[in-house]
Each structure stands twice: as structure tokens, then as C-alpha cells.
Amino acid sequence: MEKSVNNAITIDSVSMEYQTAGGTKRVLHDVSYQVSEGHFVSIVGPSGVGKTTLLRLLTGLATPTNGSIAVRGQELHGPPQGMAVVLQDYTRSLMPWLTVAKNIALPLKRSGLSKSEVAERVMSSLEEVGLSGSGRSYPWQLSGGMQQRVSIARAIASRPSILVMDEPFASVDAQTRFDLEDLVLKVRADFDITTLMVTHDIDEAVYLSDEIVVLRGSPAEVREVVSINIPFPRSQVASRNDPQFAHLRTRVYALVRGLE
């Protein structure tokens, strides 16, 4: 426990295999990485490389074939306490029979909070994502971008120390995407959350992250870990015009494409 006290997540020699009709398929091979407390880490790689598989292992929704994963020093057995997950398919991860407010309250069922505390949390979470007036709507009455804001509000309602997101902005338009990226940066700053994100968008990864993990190969291995030293707070205009930005996106692109 002592050695990993500054690591939110420790991935130790993790391999993952699936049994398929054609035999054993190895998806991840000997992946080791440590997510530092408070960092924003993006996992990138060519499509189909196993990014989502790695994310499922990190959330405890799946168990690695070999190796181990620890969250704050505790080995994973199922989804850990203090971690919130935003899955890719937001339209299907919100409960359509519950109002927005009740969706956000759902993860608090086991928190031991009183009714008024829960209501308070729901209110403040909605406020944080800019949806104060939408608590009584149903998710399907909202636009895609607003639904994704709801799932972010739901994720922060339990005041997690770690936030894990799987391609959270994959299916919204470009303008909404920029807004949501800035929302995630704000949430992370406001609550001091360690954040882990899978994305296929290299610009987005550079814009948001402290560190980018590049997965490559079949089975996938950690090809490179790239530090992003663009200063915080970041802004869509200034940060993307930083000379470092162009340099880093080119480098990450080359790594993902196997050109380096």
C-alpha cells in the first residue's frame, strides 16, 4: 500500500485474453502504468486496439487474465468506491423512466445521505454542468450534448475522487464537443478529480491531458507515455495556439499511426 500512495490507479503487468470461436484472442499484453493522483490521463491508440477493454478492466467491470489493478492501493474486485464512470453510449446509460434529477440521485442510493442531502447534491451537480432548470425533464427530451452533461452531473454527484470516461464526446457536434471538453476541465478543477479518458481524438487528448498513454500493437502494449506540458488553465483558443500543441499532436499522431 505504501508504495502506491501517490498513485490513484496502478496497472501492473496486465494481460487480457478472450476465448473466441477461432481460439484465444490476446487483446492486451503486459500493460503497466500508474495514474498519478490528480492527473488527467488520456488513453489513445488505433481503433480496435483495446482501449475500451483496458477501461473496462480499470472500472472493475471486467477482470484481467493476468496481472493486477489497484485503485488507491486496493486491488480491484468489481467497481471500486470513489470512482465514477461515464460510458460511451450516453443515450443508453441514462434511465429513460427516471427524470434527470432522479437519474442523478440513483448512484447515491448507497451513500447513506439523507433525502435533503441527496436533493442538495442533485441541485449542485446540475448547476455545475449548467443544467439547473432541467431536473424535471426526462433525458430523452434533451439534446445529445445536454444528455452527456446529465451523465457528467450523475458522475460527480457521488463526489468521486476518480472519473473514468469512455469516448465521452464521440457522438456530439463539434461546437458541443468544445463546450463539453471545457466542462470536464472545470469539473476536474472544481472537485480535484483524477480523470482517465479513452478517446480516438488526438487533439482532444492533447487539449485535456497531463499525460497521454499510447497503446499500439496486437496484442496492445503501452507504446509511449507522452507528457503534455501546456500550462493550465487551458482555453480552446490560447492552448490550441500554443506552439507546444502542434508539436505534441504531431508526435502523438505519429505514435498512434506507427510512424515513429
Add this chain to the structure above:
Amino acid sequence: MRRAWRWVIAIAVAGWLPVFFIAWWWHASANSKNPYFPPLSKIWTEFKANWIFTLVPVHVVPSLINLFVGFAIAIVLGIGAGTLLGASRTGARYTEPLIDFIRSIPPVALVPIFILLLGLDAKMRIASIAFSATFPILLATIEGVRHTNPVLLETAQTFRLTNQQILWRVRVPYAKPTIFAGLQVGLQIAFVVTIASEYLGSGFGLGAFTLNATDSFLIVDAWTGVILLGVLGYALSLVFDAVERVSLRWYYGQKKLA
């Protein structure tokens, strides 16, 4: 104003055929000498005498009480057992062949067995109704609870909800539209069995009334019974649709936007 017009048009679209049909029947049967097809005017006079509301307490109330009690039992059994079996893969695997076998028996065919077991009173009728209406509800509930969207299940797991909480807060609500489809079939079967169970050994109820009327060659009375059954069946399905619309507001709202 435009809303009111839309209502008028909707009623006209839905109503013109029934109105036309009744007018035609009235006119075509006016001079009928065929004892099996008496004039509608005669049926209508008799209908008013019988069902507004002289015989309602004797023949309608008992049928409806049996129907509602039987259907209520079926709802509790079907949804209760269906939820448990749908949540447990092994449970469903062990019980499914038997459930499939029993529900394949035409519901009315079991009425004589229930008479043997329970005699000829309301207890037998309620048991027959409950038994036959349970199966469509049970099967729909198993189906709905078993096939919860995996994304929702995984989402619930990341909330660290207990299995109990996942069952009642995710799987059962998710299954609600499927369960309602089962309830609709269950209600139709319950109505059929309500009437059929009164064909044997009963002096009360709409089934008994209609059968006795034909046996006694009171053809006009029999027609009034058949028409009332149609009206009741239609009213039941209207009430059911209304309840469903309210309970599944989210489901229909979502579908309308999709």
C-alpha cells in the same frame, strides 16, 4: 379552437364506420321475420329493459368481480414469479419447459378440471381466471427482466448498487413495457375465461345469462347479452390503454421522439 377541431375530426374518423354499421343493421333488420336475427329495434328495447340497469347487479357485477379478483391474483403471481425467474438464469432454465407446456394448454380447457377440484362456485371461476391469465404475464415478465440493456446494467454496477437494488430500480422498470404487453394478453384471456367459466353450472353472470337465453330460445335476450359483452370488452381495453399510457409515459414519449 384548432385543438377542438382535431378532436372532432378524430372522433369522425374513428366513429363513422360503427355509426354506419349500426344504421345499416337497424334498417336491414327492421322487417326481419328470421327468429335468429330479430330487428335491432327490438333488441334495443330489450337491452334497455335488461341492462339499464335492472339485471346489472345479478349478471354483470358478479362477472366483473370474478374478472377483477382473478386478474389481480394473476398480476401478483405473474409479475412476482416472473421477476424472480427473470433475474435468475438457473431458475428460468429449470422451470421454462414446464411453463411452456402449461401455457400451451388452451385456457378454457382447464375449466372442467377446476370444477372437479373446486366445485361450481365463484372460487372455481376466480381460480380458472387467475390461472390462465398468469402465464402470459409470467412469460412477459421473465422475458423483460432477463433482457435488460447491458449498458444500463453496467452503469448500475458502477454505482455499486446491490443486486436487489439493480433488480427493482433497473431491471423491473426496464421490463415495464414488455410486462404491459403481457398484461394486455392476460386481460383478454381473463375476460374469455370469465365468460366461459359461467357456461357451466352457474345461474349468474353474463356467460350464464347468454347461454341460458339461447337454451330457452330467448334470442332477443341472447343478442342483448352478446352486445353487452362487446361493450364491456371494449370498455376494458380502453381502460387498460389509458392506464398503460399513464404508466409508460416515458416509453411512449421516447418512442415518439426516436
